[in-house]
Amino acid sequence: MSHPGLARAQLLMDRRRFRLAEEELRRVLGDEPENGVMQAYLALCLAEEPARAVEAMDTAIRATLHEPDTPFTWYALSLVAARRGTWEHARKAGLTALSLAPEMPELLVHMAELMARRDWLPQGLEFAERALAVTPDDPRVLMTAGTLRSRLGRHAQAKADFARALERAPENHAVQANAGWSALRRRDPDAAIGHFRTSLRLDADERGPRVGLLEAMRARNALYRVFLPAALRFYWFQPNLRWVAVALAVALIMYATFVEPAWLRLVLRALIAATAVFVWAARPLADLVLLRDPAGRTLLDRTARTVSILVGVLLLAGSILGIAWTLGAPRGTGLAAILAVLFTISVMGIQQPAAGWPRATYVVYLVLMAIPATIAVLHHARRTDAAGTWVGIAVGGLAFSDLLAEFLPRRR
Template sequence: MVRDREELRALLEPGRRLRRDPGVSQAQVTPHLQRALLLQQQGRHDGAEAEFRQHLALEPEDAFAHAALAISLLDLGRRADAEATARRAIGLGPDIAFAHYALARVLSDRNREAEADSAIGEALRLEPDDADYHAFAAAIALDRGRWPQALEAAEQALAFDPEHVTANNLRAMALVKLGRKSEAGATLETALARDPEDALSHANRGWTLLHERQRDRAMEHFREALRLEPGNDWARVGLVEAIKAGNPVYAVVLGYFLWMQRLSPGARWGMLIGGYFGFRIVGNLARSNPALAPWLLPVQIAYIAFALLTWLAVPLFNTLLFFHPVGRHALAADQRWQARLTTACVVPALGALAIWLGAGMEGRSLVAALVFGLLALPVAAVHQCQRGWPRWAMGGIAAVLAITGLAALAILLPGDSPLTSQAGHAGRALLGFFLLASFASQWIANGLMGVRPKR
């Protein structure tokens, strides 16, 4: 599944387009502050922190320096220190817009978007003509699924700075979400004509072309983005998806994922719930009207097959990338683990199914195929949840299901265990629990995948 947050991570990178607030008194500018800002622009945040602290030893009440230090601390992964420093900046200079902007960046990185929205709103109230602040407001709106507000904020940023790279990219993202893909493409082509060496614009153009199902052109832009910036994770993810989209089956799944991504979170849940109840209605109709059953059965099979495909296509096609000359280098560690674990469930399931079919559809091998096949679903979902308690929770659910399913198989598979015996009853009870819990786990997984834990 392609996540919205992956699209924004490159744009929310601490320090991007950072510049000294024009309201800072020149009397406060020391050589330490000048070096700190230069190091920060270069991404050398360890050195920047040291210089900021030496400056603050001379100017302990410099609100701007505290705010800039907060952004470097954020880049170093010290989120709690970054928030405390940003709040210190606001305490020293409540009327300095840059201090509120720094706090907004920290809060956004900590997945506290409502608070970040409030902080950037205060920065804009104090300095309404700042393109950076409008651009960050657009990023937050995109992150919260508010496409029209994101477009409006990005266009406000461009009104003050028509060449603002981040604002142009955010505008293109918002246009894609609103279904205006041709306008998004034109925006990015203009940005690339202005600066053909910008990795961010190349990566964004690649994703826009994927939305337009132009896989080959998308791959060109992803490769160029990675040439310009080898660590660009967004371009790497895009390249992986573009390679897999060369398979017509996965191309359909990717199209579905990208379409779902353009919906609001509420609409996505509505689609999932509506699909489930639609499936139940078709099933009830088939049972109450036997004459219609043969015509409705293909619909039911297609629904189940597509549902399974949306859950398993990503890890299974990632497994195939292990044998691709480029794809195997583009997979991240999480993707590799997800692929290995899911394949470890799917292969035994297919093997057991083959044994059952080879035995004339007799025996209990079908039970093993069912257990391993259903177990693949929660296992695949583990690495689709964000790191932190959502992933641990999903991992715990998958582990409980694995223990239950394997225990049921240990009891039921031996041919000399009658199903009517005490052990047989226990095995059937475990299997029944496993089936119900597997069904429930899919709804829990959908909820957990949408959770972004506060950091």
């Protein structure tokens, strides 16, 4: 481990000069081809380039074959496998490393983070607590434990962990950013904003704190805070659950037919519809409010601003049409109101494809979908036999738009 070539390679890796570090390691391996530690470090360098992921894995595996009793070779294999997304391989390699070095803090933290990435939170916390027992004052260990406790809903313990981490590393941008996410989970947007701003001051190029700051500014809206857990869940698991919400809302509204008196039935239907809409549209509606804030306008990109305005316009149009239909407007008005609201789900998908032809393709598709929607409204108003067919085409086409967004190259 004290080889001068390795020391130079480590310094280059710390400075993210991975190609130069690779050259240094290959020079050493030319003289010592069976040096497993050198091969492990080489694998970590190669893993920084996604196109060389297979080569990185092969190199990491060779390192463990040459030095199977060295914890670091298995640790490196676990890191490379995790980066490649082969989670079970990463887990097994990490456990093998732990069997050789059960109190290695960075390895315990790695296993905790690995479990967290797979949403195995209790198991991850066990590793984090083991790391705390070894190094109770290490900021990274405290940050990892605090993040896991926060995600498990243990907010008081998480807050204490981050307080200790920040005492020891107030200028660590990662600790500040994770403290911001923890504050956001316990619905303290003002504290979260402070942490995210500090993180961005320390490292302005990090995207995570910028996303967190925007989320915290949205969470200042009391209504958004109410729907925040559901909104985040529907955001990550789109498109299917949004349409499940639509189906559930329609079923509840139909069931409300049996509610008497009529005014109570009307109020109940309105509440069901509003709740379903806010679950899937809480984020763009919060962005619409943020447009009034200069800082919010700066943080929102042009696509997010456009989507929030379109969603607001569609929901306003749907509300007006729905009220008009309730007051006795022509038959097609009710369907037009429903389709306007459903269009908001598809419009929100504009942010998902990458800029350029993928997003343009998606937008053109949505514009074209307005044609069958319009035809469906006209047929429904005239009570023609083709009305049901066109309604099915319109709704099915809107549902397909989310699947289209999944297949198109995604925004990074």
